[in-house]
Amino acid sequence: MEQLRLQPISKVNGVVTLPGSKSLSNRILLLAALCKGQTKVTNLLDSDDIRHMLGALEQMGVSVTLNEEKTEALVNGQGGVLNTPSNELFLGNAGTAYRPLTAVLATTQGEFTLVGEPRMEERPIGHLVDALSDLGADITYLKTKDYPPLKIAGKRLTGGKVEIDGSISSQFLTALLMAAPLFAGDSEIHIKGELVSKPYIDITLGVMRQFGVDVDNENYQVFRVKGNQQYQSPGEILVEGDASSASYFVAAAAIAGGEIEIRGVGSKSVQGDIGFAHVMEQVGAQIDWHDDRIVVRKGELKGVDIDANAIPDAAMTLATVALFAKGPTAIRNIYNWRVKETDRLNAMATELRKVGATVVEGHDFIEIEPPKTFNVVDIDTYNDHRIAMCFSMVAVGGKEIIINDPKCTAKTFPTYFDVLSSISE
Numbered sequence: 001m002e003q004l005r006l007q008p009i010s011k012v013n014g015v016v017t018l019p020g021s022k023s024l025s026n027r028i029l030l031l032a033a034l035c036k037g038q039t040k041v042t043n044l045l046d047s048d049d050i051r052h053m054l055g056a057l058e059q060m061g062v063s064v065t066l067n068e069e070k071t072e073a074l075v076n077g078q079g080g081v082l083n084t085p086s087n088e089l090f091l092g093n094a095g096t097a098y099r100p101l102t103a104v105l106a107t108t109q110g111e112f113t114l115v116g117e118p119r120m121e122e123r124p125i126g127h128l129v130d131a132l133s134d135l136g137a138d139i140t141y142l143k144t145k146d147y148p149p150l151k152i153a154g155k156r157l158t159g160g161k162v163e164i165d166g167s168i169s170s171q172f173l174t175a176l177l178m179a180a181p182l183f184a185g186d187s188e189i190h191i192k193g194e195l196v197s198k199p200y201i202d203i204t205l206g207v208m209r210q211f212g213v214d215v216d217n218e219n220y221q222v223f224r225v226k227g228n229q230q231y232q233s234p235g236e237i238l239v240e241g242d243a244s245s246a247s248y249f250v251a252a253a254a255i256a257g258g259e260i261e262i263r264g265v266g267s268k269s270v271q272g273d274i275g276f277a278h279v280m281e282q283v284g285a286q287i288d289w290h291d292d293r294i295v296v297r298k299g300e301l302k303g304v305d306i307d308a309n310a311i312p313d314a315a316m317t318l319a320t321v322a323l324f325a326k327g328p329t330a331i332r333n334i335y336n337w338r339v340k341e342t343d344r345l346n347a348m349a350t351e352l353r354k355v356g357a358t359v360v361e362g363h364d365f366i367e368i369e370p371p372k373t374f375n376v377v378d379i380d381t382y383n384d385h386r387i388a389m390c391f392s393m394v395a396v397g398g399k400e401i402i403i404n405d406p407k408c409t410a411k412t413f414p415t416y417f418d419v420l421s422s423i424s425e
C-alpha cells in the first residue's frame with residue numbers, strides 16, 4: 001500500500017483555485033444529457049465520481065467532448081432519450097451518480113443494471129426505490145433488499161402524489177426531483193422524517209432552474225413538479241468551485257498561519273458547505289469575504305459545539321481542526337456519516353484517538369478533546385477521500401503524520417496533496 005509521509009508544515013501561503021464542485025458537476029452533466037441541445041460546461045471537476053457519471057452517459061449514447069484537462073465538456077443533449085447500454089453501468093462509489101441515475105432511468109424506456117464498488121453495496125438506497133416503486137417503477141434488488149446493485153426496467157412513470165423518507169440522505173429527494181419533470185403527469189412529493197443535508201436540495205433546485213424547470217418548494221416538506229417537461233439547455237454553464245474541498249484550505253490557514261486566498265467560492269456560493277467557513281469564524285479564523293473568493297488567516301482557535309447536519313462533508317474537517325483548538329469540540333446531528341464512504345463516525349473516532357485525542361463517539365455525534373501530546377502514526381483512510389484530506393491538518397498543525405493510501409482523494413480531489421504542498425512552507 002502506498003503511504004505519504006507529511007512533514008510538519010510551519011506556514012501556509014498563497015492562492016488556491018478550487019476545482020469544480022462535485023455536486024454541481026454531476027447534476028449539470030445529467031441534466032445536460034437529458035435536455036435538448038448542446039451545453040458547454042466549464043470548470044467541470046475531473047475526478048472519479050465525475051468519470052463514473054460521464055462513463056454511464058456515454059454508454060447510453062450521450063456524446064460528450066472533453067478538453068484535454070477534462071475541465072470543459074460539450075454535452076449533446078438527447079432530449080430525454082437514452083439508449084439501453086449493452087453492459088452494466090459501473091458507478092464506483094459515487095452517490096451523486098448512482099442515486100440520480102436510478103430515478104431518471106426508472107422513467108426512461110430501456111433496461112439498465114446499476115452496479116458499484118463493494119462499499120456502494122453497503123450504502124442504503126431503499127428510501128429512493130420505495131418512492132419510485134410507489135410511483136410504478138420496476139426496480140429489482142440484485143443482491144440485498146434496500147441496497148445496490150439494482151436492475152431497472154425503465155418505463156415512463158405517470159407521476160402523482162408520493163412520500164419519500166428524507167432522514168438518511170438528501171440525495172434520494174434530489175434524485176426524485178430531477179426525474180419528476182420527465183414523468184407524464186404532475187407530481188407532489190411529501191417528505192417523511194426529518195430531511196437531512198437540506199442545502200443540497202437548494203443546489204438541486206438551482207441547477208434544475210438553470211435548465212428551465214421550476215419546482216414549488218413548500219418549506220422543504222412538500223415539493224410540486226409539473227410533469228411532461230423537457231429540460232432546456234442554458235447554452236453555457238460554469239461549475240462553481242467545490243465548497244467541501246475549500247474546507248481543507250480554510251482549516252489550513254486557520255491552523256497554520258500565513259494567508260490563503262481561496263478562489264471559486266465566496267459569499268455568493270450556492271453550496272451549503274460554504275457554511276463551514278462561517279463555523280471556522282466561530283472557531284477563530286479570520287476571513288475576508290468576497291462574492292466568489294475568500295481570504296483566510298489564523299486566529300486563536302477554540303472548540304465549538306455545533307449541529308452539522310447541513311454540512312456533513314465539510315464538518316469532517318472540523319474534527320481535525322479540533323486537534324489544534326483550545327477546549328473540546330462537539331459535532332452533532334451527523335448520523336448519516338455512518339452510511340457514506342465508510343462509517344465516518346467510527347473511522348474518525350478511531351484515527352483521532354491514534355493521534356492522541358480523547359474522543360467520544362456517539363450514535364450521531366462526536367466529541368473531541370485535543371491531545372496533550374501527539375503521536376506520529378499511520379492514518380488509515382478506509383478508501384475515504386475526506387479522511388485522507390482531513391488528517392493532512394495534523395501536518396499543517398506542525399506534527400508529522402503518515403497518510404495511508406493517499407490516492408483515495410481521487411474520488412473528488414485527485415491533486416489535493418500537490419495543491420497542499422504548493423502552499424506549504
Ligand SMILES: O=C(O)C1=C[C@@H](OP(=O)(O)O)[C@@H](O)[C@H](O)C1
Pocket residue numbers: 022023024095096168169170171174196197200312313336
Ligand atoms: O447531493 C449531493 O451532492 C450530496 C449530498 C450529501 O449527501 P447526503 O444527502 O447523503 O447527506 C453529501 O454528503 C454528498 O457528498 C453530496
Ligand SMILES: C=C(OP(=O)(O)O)C(=O)O
Pocket residue numbers: 093094095096313340341386412
Ligand atoms: C458523501 C460523499 O459522497 P457521495 O456523493 O458518494 O455521497 C462525499 O463526497 O463526502
